[in-house]
Amino acid sequence: MKRFDCLKALAAVAGDALVVSSAGAMTLEWNALHPSDSNFRVRTLGLCSSIALGMALGLPRRKVIALDGDGSLLMNLNSLATIARMQPNNLTHIVFDNEVYEASGSKKTATGTGTDLVGVARAAGIKNSLWANSGEAFALAVTSAMKGGELCFIGAKVSTERTQVPPFPLDEVENKYRFIRHIEKTEQIEIFKTNLPASYV
Numbered sequence: 001m002k003r004f005d006c007l008k009a010l011a012a013v014a015g016d017a018l019v020v021s022s023a024g025a026m027t028l029e030w031n032a033l034h035p036s037d038s039n040f041r042v043r044t045l046g047l048c049s050s051i052a053l054g055m056a057l058g059l060p061r062r063k064v065i066a067l068d069g070d071g072s073l074l075m076n077l078n079s080l081a082t083i084a085r086m087q088p089n090n091l092t093h094i095v096f097d098n099e100v101y102e103a104s105g106s107k108k109t110a111t112g113t114g115t116d117l118v119g120v121a122r123a124a125g126i127k128n129s130l131w132a133n134s135g136e137a138f139a140l141a142v143t144s145a146m147k148g149g150e151l152c153f154i155g156a157k158v159s160t161e162r163t164q165v166p167p168f169p170l171d172e173v174e175n176k177y178r179f180i181r182h183i184e185k186t187e188q189i190e191i192f193k194t195n196l197p198a199s200y201v
């Protein structure tokens with residue numbers, strides 16, 4: 001299965017969901033398919049699931065999607081226990097498992113030697129955890145996750161094939177400000193409460 005095809009299926013149903021993604025080529029592919037200020041790229045390996053959990057808890061009426069990789073999730077497996085404990089029904093956690101640390105030279109991860117991330121998620125307490133074993137199954141799973149009101153974890157075994165797309169167009173600071181301004185506007189809430197310095201007025 002090709003990650004880009006799965007992302008296409010997700011782009012068709014993601015709507016105005018906030019999408020928090022792990023560093024790496026996946027984020028570039030996602031942003032090429034679904035460019036939006038609702039995309040937030042997390043550069044620190046491992047943290048996208050925890051950051052997505054915080055967003056889901058802080059914005060309980062908004063769909064939040066975590067786009068994770070196997071290397072990233074393996075670095076932060078305890079997030080699964082915390083997500084299961086908090087049970088945010090607006091969070092969809094997707095992991096694209098290509099069994100390698102793709103961005104750092106394609107060394108094998110533990111999923112390549114048998115660790116089953118969906119099994120780990122289920123055992124952590126996320127009942128609605130499943131492997132999507134085909135493009136059709138993935139499309140069905142994300143469609144159902146976007147329509148439903150239940151925490152879910154979707155695993156997809158994908159090839160290591162990358163799709164050539166443009167680089168991510170924003171640095172971390174601009175991405176942060178645009179993302180938060182987008183939430184402020186679409187949720188009609190104020191997040192940045194600090195007044196700008198006088199020289200900016």
Ligand SMILES: [Mg+2]
Pocket residue numbers: 069070071096097098099100101102109
């Ligand atoms: Mg990987």
